[in-house]
Amino acid sequence: MSGNMLTIGQLAKRAGVTIRTLRYYDKIGLIVPSDYKEGGHRLYSIDDLIRLQQIQSLKFIGFSLKDINNLLELSVIEEHDLTRSIAFKKRELIAEQERILQMIDQLDHMTKIITGYEKIDVKLFCFIIHSILFEEENLNEAQEKGSIHNFRSEARVKIDKAFFSMFMQLKKLVENDISPESEEAFHFCSQLTNLTNEMLSTVEMADLKSALPFDEFNILNPLTDEESTFLRDAFAYMSKKFGSQ
Structure with missing residues (x-):
């Protein structure tokens, strides 16, 4: 087990979200823990932290969690979709x-x-x-x-x-x-x-x-x-x- 792994509490603090939010993201498959320690406690990697920051960025401009999941899977986004979302948020x-x-x-x-x-x-x-x-x-x-x-x-x-x-x-x-x-x-x-x-x-x-x-x-x-x-x-x-x- 890598020493760089983060507990759910540490990840929540680093990203400025609640533990409840991370549990919900796990439940819907948006961010699944990279590992677990004894007792079933979630552990997250630096890549998980990066993914969470990406989720927060896309959520900020108005994308739904479902849309965010799809966008992260595709890794690209149409310019007009991004512009439209930014305009709506504005x-x-x-x-x-x-x-x-x-x-x-x-x-x-x-x-x-x-x-x-x-x-x-x-x-x-x-x-x-x-x-x-x-x-x-x-x-x-x-x-x-x-x-x-x-x-x-x-x-x-x-x-x-x-x-x-x-x-x-x-x-x-x-x-x-x-x-x-x-x-x-x-x-x-x-x-x-x-x-x-x-x-x-x-x-x-x-x-x-x-x-x-x-x-x-x-x-x-x-x-x-x-x-x-x-x-x-x-x-x-x-x-x-x-x-x-």
Whole structure:
């Protein structure tokens, strides 16, 4: 038995794959151990390592394991097959790159929204994340061109940060046991109404469903039952007060 033989663990480490992967390759006949030691433990040669590196190279550009097995048996490949596979892999990587850049934009947007607060309500933050991801996944290309849907625009950052601030204020009002019929609550409702009207003025009617802070598909709710009740009672009081004037 040659001293150059590698155990399955050594081969896995050298090639940067898992032992489970090598066992699977053995099972389908892609890489069969060159020898076995006592107890049936697999042993691999340097040629096996070279074959594994070839498999990894072909797998990287998108060839299936079945295709790789055939290619290694033939030892040659048609230029158009190789070019086509490379082009396909490139498209995959570009799509992945775009997805990563989109995620970076989303993370930057979230950071801008929460900047300035020492403590962030977890329920509210999860609601924001879910809303952003839902909007990205469900808006069509035409909608994304509008400023309200463009996470890179200052207008979008401004309005989302303002809504976040309002929700944080609402939670503080309830936490401090402020009455929904107080001047403080009245002022809050007026601000929220103005902010909502400002947001609605920036979007087309067809976009309102996706632009509103709440929608029927967003099962996450940033408010507790107590906060929802406060908000409802505060707006009811505001309507009553305006009606009596």
